[in-house]
Every structure is written in structure tokens, then in C-alpha cells.
Amino acid sequence: MSATPWLLDVRHLRKSFPIRRGWNRKVVGAVAAVDDVSFTIREGETLGLVGESGCGKTTTARCILRAMTPTSGEILFRAADGRVVDLAPLSRAALRPLRPQIQMIFQDPFSSLDPRMSVGDIVGEPLRVHGIARGKDRTARVAALFERVGLRKAQMANYPHQFSGGQRQRIGIARALATEPRLVVADEPVSALDVSVQAQVLNLLLELRTRLHLTLLFVAHDLAVVKHISDRVAVMYVGQLVELATAEAIFRHPRHPYTAALMRAVPVPDPQAPSGDVALAGEVANPANPPAGCYFHPRCPFVTEVCRIEPPALREIATGHLVRCHRAEELILSGVGAEPARGTHGVVDSLGHDGRTV
Amino acid sequence: MTTPVLQVKDLRVHFFLDEGLVRAVDGVSFDVHPGQVVGIVGESGCGKSVTMKAILQIVEPPGRIVGGQILFQKDSAPAVDLTRLSPKCAELRAIRGAEIALIPQEPMAAFSPVHSVGAQIIEALRLHERQWRPTGPRLTRSEARSMTVDLFRSVGISMPDERVDAYSWQLSGGLRQRAMIAMALSCRPRLLIADEPTTAIDVTTQAQILNLLRELQRRHGTAIVFITHDLGVIAQMAHYVVVMYLGRVMEQGSVEQIFHAPKHPYTQALLKSIPSVNVAPRTLLPTIAGSIPHPLGRPGGCPFHPRCPDAIPGVCAERVPALRPVGPTQLASCFLYHRDEAVEP
Numbered sequence: 001m002s003a004t005p006w007l008l009d010v011r012h013l014r015k016s017f018p019i020r021r022g023w024n025r026k027v028v029g030a031v032a033a034v035d036d037v038s039f040t041i042r043e044g045e046t047l048g049l050v051g052e053s054g055c056g057k058t059t060t061a062r063c064i065l066r067a068m069t070p071t072s073g074e075i076l077f078r079a080a081d082g083r084v085v086d087l088a089p090l091s092r093a094a095l096r097p098l099r100p101q102i103q104m105i106f107q108d109p110f111s112s113l114d115p116r117m118s119v120g121d122i123v124g125e126p127l128r129v130h131g132i133a134r135g136k137d138r139t140a141r142v143a144a145l146f147e148r149v150g151l152r153k154a155q156m157a158n159y160p161h162q163f164s165g166g167q168r169q170r171i172g173i174a175r176a177l178a179t180e181p182r183l184v185v186a187d188e189p190v191s192a193l194d195v196s197v198q199a200q201v202l203n204l205l206l207e208l209r210t211r212l213h214l215t216l217l218f219v220a221h222d223l224a225v226v227k228h229i230s231d232r233v234a235v236m237y238v239g240q241l242v243e244l245a246t247a248e249a250i251f252r253h254p255r256h257p258y259t260a261a262l263m264r265a266v267p268v269p270d271p272q273a274p275s276g277d278v279a280l281a282g283e284v285a286n287p288a289n290p291p292a293g294c295y296f297h298p299r300c301p302f303v304t305e306v307c308r309i310e311p312p313a314l315r316e317i318a319t320g321h322l323v324r325c326h327r328a329e330e331l332i333l334s335g336v337g338a339e340p341a342r343g344t345h346g347v348v349d350s351l352g353h354d355g356r357t358v
Numbered sequence: 359m360t361t362p363v364l365q366v367k368d369l370r371v372h373f374f375l376d377e378g379l380v381r382a383v384d385g386v387s388f389d390v391h392p393g394q395v396v397g398i399v400g401e402s403g404c405g406k407s408v409t410m411k412a413i414l415q416i417v418e419p420p421g422r423i424v425g426g427q428i429l430f431q432k433d434s435a436p437a438v439d440l441t442r443l444s445p446k447c448a449e450l451r452a453i454r455g456a457e458i459a460l461i462p463q464e465p466m467a468a469f470s471p472v473h474s475v476g477a478q479i480i481e482a483l484r485l486h487e488r489q490w491r492p493t494g495p496r497l498t499r500s501e502a503r504s505m506t507v508d509l510f511r512s513v514g515i516s517m518p519d520e521r522v523d524a525y526s527w528q529l530s531g532g533l534r535q536r537a538m539i540a541m542a543l544s545c546r547p548r549l550l551i552a553d554e555p556t557t558a559i560d561v562t563t564q565a566q567i568l569n570l571l572r573e574l575q576r577r578h579g580t581a582i583v584f585i586t587h588d589l590g591v592i593a594q595m596a597h598y599v600v601v602m603y604l605g606r607v608m609e610q611g612s613v614e615q616i617f618h619a620p621k622h623p624y625t626q627a628l629l630k631s632i633p634s635v636n637v638a639p640r641t642l643l644p645t646i647a648g649s650i651p652h653p654l655g656r657p658g659g660c661p662f663h664p665r666c667p668d669a670i671p672g673v674c675a676e677r678v679p680a681l682r683p684v685g686p687t688q689l690a691s692c693f694l695y696h697r698d699e700a701v702e703p
Contacts (some may be wrong), residue, residue: 052560164649165402196399196646196665199631205643221561228633229640247639267590269632271400271613280562283532337511 005078006040007183007215008064013037013073013088015059019288031288033059034070035239039316041080046209046216048230048247050175050223052284055236057219061185062087064217066095077200080182085207094279100130100179105187113160119171120146124237126178145174148353149204166197177212187219198225222265227251228290232320235259238285238295241314245321251335255323258296260333294326302327329343359433362389363549363581364413369426369441370407371412380653381410382421384605385701387681393579393589397596397613399586401628403650404602411489414454414584415445432457432548439456455482455491459542463554465534469526475537476522479506483544509540514570516526532563542576550582555663556591568594589632593617598687601625604651604661607681611688619691623668660693668694677701 012229018027031287037235049057063070066087069175072217075087086191087095101157103126114201127133133141143153161169162192169189176184189205190198201312204230220226225235229259234244243256254260262263263278282299285291290296297307314324325331371383385517398406411417413428429437430453443450456659469475475696480502483490487698490510497505503522510518513536515631526534535555542550552571575582592599599616601609601624609622612693620626630644637643647660648665651657655686657664663674677700681691693699 003427037535052562077617140565164652166649194650195589195628196401199633199643199645202633203645206640206642224633225559227639228637228643231640233382265562267594269563269589269593269617269629271593271617273593280565283530283563284560301682335472 002035004042004044007043007045008041008076008217009074009076010040010064011038011074011076013060013063013075014071014116015056015068016071022160022325029195029288030240030288031081033287034063035287036073036234037239039241039244041215041217041236042214043116043182043215044209044213046214046218046230047228047268049217049219049236050221050226050260051236052281054284056239056286056287057221058234060236061104061217061219063186063189064089065102067090067238073155077183094246095096098224100184101177103176103181105169105176105184105186105189107164108192109172110160110192115160116229118159119163120159122160122176123156126175130179132179141178142174145178148177148208149174152247163338165193167202168191169197173201173208181283183215183217185217185219188221189218190225191220191222202229217342223263224347228295235262238287238290240295240324241322242296242324243322244266245318245323249321254333254335255317255321255328256296256325256342257300257302257331257333260335261299263336283317294324302331360391363392364390364583365427365429366409366413366438367691368426369409369412369428370424371408371417371421372424373421375420375654377671378654379604381656382578382653383412385426386602386605387426388607389598390581390583392548392581394581394598395575395584395596395601397584397586397592397644399589399592399599399603400620401601401650403653404606405605406587406602407522407553408605409602410460410583412589413551414458414460415443415450416454418463419542427642430458430549438568443579452486452489456486457547458544458549459545459547460536461542461550461552461555464558465481465531465538466526466558468538471525471527473525473533474523475526475529476503476506476524479537479541479544483542486545506540509544510537512536513543513567513574513598514566515540519619527646529558532566535559535563535567539549539567539570539574541580545578546578547580550580552582553585554587555584557586557588563590567667571595577599587616589629601628604656606661606678607689608662609688609690610681611685611689611694615685615688619685619688620693621688621695622662623666623683623694624662627665627667660691670697671696673697 013034016032016037017032018209021028037060051057062068064075077085077087079095112304120142121153123145124138127138146153151170187318193201217238218229233247235242237258243259280299285295293308293310297303312324312326314322316319316322317328367387369383369386373380373382384517386409400406412423423441428440430440431437481501506522506654507518510521515536516561544694556567588590596613597615602606603624608624627646631646633643646665659677660679663669670693679691679693680699680701681689682699684690684695
């Protein structure tokens with residue numbers, strides 16, 4: 001990997017929520033929504049964070065934004081002036097000067113824009129709040145942002161309801177870019193959009209990434225979308241990181257059985273592709289009461305005795321390829337767009353794709 | 359060819375709003391044969407869910423079926439036109455839920471939270487008893503209950519004896535959808551309508567539900583109308599595909615034809631614009647220009663013409679293309695193939 005310095009270094013992040021019962025709201029347990037998650041994001045890189053609902057991907061994103069306070073762990077951020085700051089323990093006041101540097105793109109383009117503000121005011125609001133620009137300067141900046149995301153500056157006086165879903169998402173992106181952030185956290189930015197519009201917004205993000213050298217944490221459940229936009233991909237399961245590698249490596253040669261199963265479960269838009277006949281049994285474990293040993297063992301087709309007892313550690317099995325599995329070395333799993341599995345025992349059958357698309 | 363179990367002919371459902379008229383479904387035709395899975399695919403506002411509601415006669419005002427026929431084949435008797443039946447009449451109530459069953463998108467909203475899921479299935483079984491079992495003694499509550507337990511077992515619900523008494527909010531998303539499938543299949547319907555049955559579910563659970571539906575379909579030979587916006591799901595589930603856009607059928611054909619030899623520019627563009635796990639990463643995707651028009655501001659002529667890369671000037675904006683054959687079993691409504699076949703205004 002290149003020597004580009006990291007921008008964000010998340011170390012042993014934990015966030016747990018209390019479970020309360022009864023009339024006096026007594027705490028009877030805790031849900032470890034994020035359970036010892038560590039990763040870094042380099043400058044200019046896009047890290048995709050995937051997982052199913054309840055895996056903690058959104059909680060992780062919110063902790064980084066400090067929309068919530070982590071239970072423990074460090075969130076090291078390299079600020080614009082070169083200082084390395086741990087965001088985790090900072091107070092609201094101390095966070096404020098850093099806020100313009102970390103911005104967010106929301107999932108729902110309908111509820112994330114104030115219906116009573118003109119879209120020009122919405123995009124200009126971060127500039128106003130942080131005292132970055134005012135008056136004509138602000139209007140000019142907002143106009144430039146509109147053009148950058150593919151909207152006309154004549155539309156600045158309009159209100160959100162006058163825009164389609166895709167256009168609204170562009171407005172959300174323009175707002176996130178207004179403060180020229182160093183890190184953008186995008187939580188499911190295209191999942192609420194129609195297929196024909198989703199491609200436009202993905203293209204816009206790809207373009208901005210290259211042109212503005214944007215660093216992006218891209219949270220999503222759609223593997224195809226994540227693969228399309230990310231340099232590296234992190235997979236979460238029940239609050240833990242189970243695999244982290246470059247997008248190419250993780251899709252071609254997943255090393256964790258869950259990652260492989262997740263990929264296989266995605267229906268491929270080709271009637272000749274084999275349909276997921278070997279669907280993963282069971283359901284996602286309850287994070288309030290996770291199973292002993294490896295959290296994935298009750299659903300894992302390769303489970304052994306050790307998996308039931310001992311929780312596996314996240315370890316590096318190849319350069320830059322982290323995986324949390326006892327059997328990572330011996331299993332040969334096939335991903336997508338890969339050559340057929342070289343058969344050994346217990347091979348997960350491949351998607352059998354020859355890379356042909358329609 | 360067999361007699362279709364369902365024939366939708368030139369169906370029109372319009373919504374009479376204060377702001378104006380919305381032609382949610384505007385001339386939709388397709389057939390569903392016994393044992394066939396027909397996928398209806400389209401983006402938001404294409405009319406796929408309204409079509410489903412029209413088949414079940416549950417279109418809510420200000421919507422109304424203003425034209426067309428929905429012919430449903432019961433036994434050997436002549437087909438019934440569902441649009442002629444009053445939504446509340448006994449004949450339709452006997453069909454709905456028993457002969458035509460629905461798997462809704464959000465089972466949480468479809469199940470009553472104050473009755474156990476088992477009680478709701480038992481109710482359906484007893485209510486529709488004469489449809490699925492024309493003769494024999496009346497079904498007792500305990501018989502219906504043991505049938506429900508069997509149904510739960512057949513849709514892969516573990517501990518069915520206990521789950522029968524569970525409330526919908528006690529079940530996980532996957533289990534809830536399985537219970538919904540059990541309910542839909544309880545009266546052995548001739549036709550099953552699945553309206554985005556896996557949209558609210560996670561991907562590994564979705565794979566399980568799709569497998570279950572495929573297996574049940576194979577075992578019982580039920581005809582299914584499968585409505586979704588997910589082209590991947592359609593490719594894996596359907597035999598025959600209907601592509602809709604703004605209330606009209608753009609193209610229909612076998613799943614192979616639609617995915618490997620699409621004729622309509624909309625189908626072609628739609629297929630190209632999905633990021634697939636097989637496409638080279640971090641490259642720009644081909645897109646469809648513009649966005650889906652507002653329901654009240656729909657373009658005249660072919661609904662797709664303002665976004666169509668192949669639009670013929672002076673033709674596509676003027677007239678509405680009719681759905682005509684472009685192959686033995688493939689139809690498209692596009693002037694590129696039938697320059698003179700327009701729908702009468």
C-alpha cells in the first residue's frame with residue numbers, strides 16, 4: 001500500500017446501549033452495538049462499511065461523527081492543521097471547530113432537508129453556522145456547489161418539495177461539501193433512490209472523489225454498490241469487524257465465511273446465474289445475547305469445536321487483509337468475479353460468474 | 359398453451375386528485391399462466407403496486423378502475439371479470455384471500471399486533487373453508503390449529519407449535535415473512551401476488567425467503583405475480599417479465615429475452631445502469647438522463663421519450679406507442695420497432 005498518511009484511525013471503538021425493563025427503567029443488560037472495531041482510512045480513500053441491519057455500521061458512523069459518544073475506544077482524526085485529535089472524549093465545545101472538517105450525507109433525501117428552507121439556504125447553512133462565508137460570498141459559493149453537483153443555480157430559491165429524490169440527494173451532497181470537509185461519512189446515500197437515479201448519484205460521488213480528492217466512509221448494505229465505489233471494504237457482523245481488505249481482494253477471495261455468504265446471497269441480475277441455493281441458515285444473532293465463541297458459528301457451514309468456545313481475534317492473514325476467523329487459512333472460499341474454487345474440503349461453491357453482464 | 363389463470367387487458371386505474379388526474383395505470387396488459395411466475399418490475403411511480411391493488415380490487419379512493427378487464431379463471435367455469443365485481447360483494451370476498459392471495463411488502467403492518475399470528479391464519483382457514491375444501495364437515499378450531507402448525511413447518515418455521523401463539527412483533531423479520539407466506543398459502547390459492555416480499559428484509563434472509571418461495575412454487579405449481587424494483591430478484595425468480603414505466607408496459611418477454619436481448623431502450627438503459635458485482639469498480643456507470651417525472655407532470659406521447667437516447671423527433675413525443683410483438687413471445691411498446699402502431703387517443 002502507498003505511504004499516504006491516514007486521516008482517520010479508529011481504535012477499539014465500543015458503543016453499548018443499556019437495555020431497560022420495568023416501571024423504574026432498571027438497566028437489565030447491554031447491547032454491544034459496536035464491539036471493538038478498529039480501522040483506518042487514508043487520505044483520499046473510500047472505505048466501504050457493509051453489513052446487515054443491526055450489525056453496527058450506522059452506530060460506527062455516528063460515533064465517528066460524534067453524533068453519539070462512544071463507550072470506549074479512540075477515534076483519531078488528523079485535523080487540517082496537522083494535529084492528531086482523539087474525537088472520542090471531546091466536549092461539544094471542543095468538537096465545534098472540527099465539525100466543518102467531518103460532514104455527512106444522509107440516507108433519506110426526503111427527511112434530511114428542512115421543507116421550510118429554500119435549498120440555497122440549506123446548502124449555505126453550514127457556511128453560516130461555522131461563520132465561513134456570508135453575504136454575496138456565501139451566495140457565490142452555494143452557486144458553485146450547485147453546479148458542482150449537477151444542479152442549476154437558478155434552482156437555489158426553490159424548496160425541497162420541488163425536487164425529485166435524486167436531485168434532493170444532490171442537494172444533500174452539496175451541503176456536505178459546503179465546508180470543504182476532509183472526511184465525508186455517507187450513510188446509505190443511494191439506497192432510497194430508484195435504480196435509474198442511483199447510477200447518477202454514484203457517478204457523482206465517484207467524480208467528486210477524484211476531483212476533490214475526497215475521503216469517504218461509505219456505509220451501505222448493498223454489496224454491488226459498495227464494490228463499485230470503495231477502495232477497501234470492511235464487513236461487520238453483530239457489532240464486530242469480521243473482514244477488512246481491498247475491494248478487489250475481498251470480492252475475489254473472501255476469507256471469512258460470512259463475507260462469502262453475504263456475496264452469494266445477492267441476487268444477480270442474470271437469469272442464468274445460479275440462484276443462491278446454498279443460502280445461509282438461521283438469522284443474524286441477537287447483539288444483546290450473542291452466542292459464545294465466534295458470533296457467526298451457529299450459521300457457519302465450516303464450524304468446528306474451537307469456533308463454539310473461543311472467540312476468534314481479528315488478524316492479518318495477508319498484507320492489509322484482516323479477518324476474524326479461526327479457519328481463515330485453510331478455507332478456500334470463492335467470491336464474485338473470481339475463477340472457480342480450487343476444490344478442497346468444504347468449499348463454498350462459487351457464484352460461477354464469468355464476468356458477463358447484461 | 360394453457361388457459362391463463364389471469365388475464366389483465368388494457369387495465370386503466372386513474373386517481374382523481376384535487377390537483378389533477380393521475381393516470382397511475384394506463385393501459386396495462388399481461389397474462390399469467392398456471393404454474394408461471396410473472397415478474398412485474400419498475401421504478402417508483404410505474405404503477406406496479408396499483409396494478410396489484412386493482413387485481414385484488416383494493417384500490418383506495420380517489421383511485422378508480424376506469425377501464426380494461428381483469429379476467430380470473432376459476433376451475434372450468436368461464437373466467438370472471440374482477441373489474442365487474444363490487445369490491446365488497448360475496449363473490450369477490452370468496453376469491454380474495456382464498457383463490458388470490460397476497461404476500462405484502464411489510465408483514466409487520468399486515469399482521470394485527472393484538473392477535474397471535476396463528477389466530478389470524480386459523481381465521482382465514484375457517485373463513486375460506488368452502489373455497490379450499492368444498493365438501494366435508496366444518497373445520498374445527500383445533501383442526502385449523504394443527505393445519506396452521508403444519509403450514510408453519512412447511513415454510514421452515516422452527517418450533518411451529520410455539521410460534522403459532524406468538525404475536526407478529528415477537529417474531530424476527532424473516533420469521534414474520536415466513537408466517538405471512540404460510541397465511542397466503544393456507545387456502546391453496548390459484549394465484550399468489552407477492553408485492554416486494556423481500557424489500558424490507560436483509561440480504562441473507564432474503565436469499566432464504568426467495569429459496570422458500572421458489573421451492574413452494576415448484577411443489578404446488580402456484581402461479582405467482584411477483585412485483586419488485588430489484589432486477590436481481592426478478593432474474594432469479596421470474597419466468598416471464600413485465601417492465602413498467604409511468605403506468606405503461608414498456609416491454610414484456612421471457613426472463614432470458616428481457617435480460618439478454620432487451621428491445622426497449624428503457625429496459626436496455628435500466629439494465630446497464632445497475633452496479634453489478636461484476637462491473638469494473640470505480641468506473642462511471644451508464645446512466646439514464648433526467649429523473650422520473652412527477653405524477654402530475656407526465657410527458658405526452660411515449661412516457662419515456664424525454665429520457666430516451668433513441669427518441670425519434672416528431673414521433674415519440676406526439677403519439678403513444680402500442681404494445682406489439684417484437685419476437686415470438688416478446689412484446690415492446692416502442693416506435694423503433696413499430697413506427698405506425700400507436701394507441702388511439
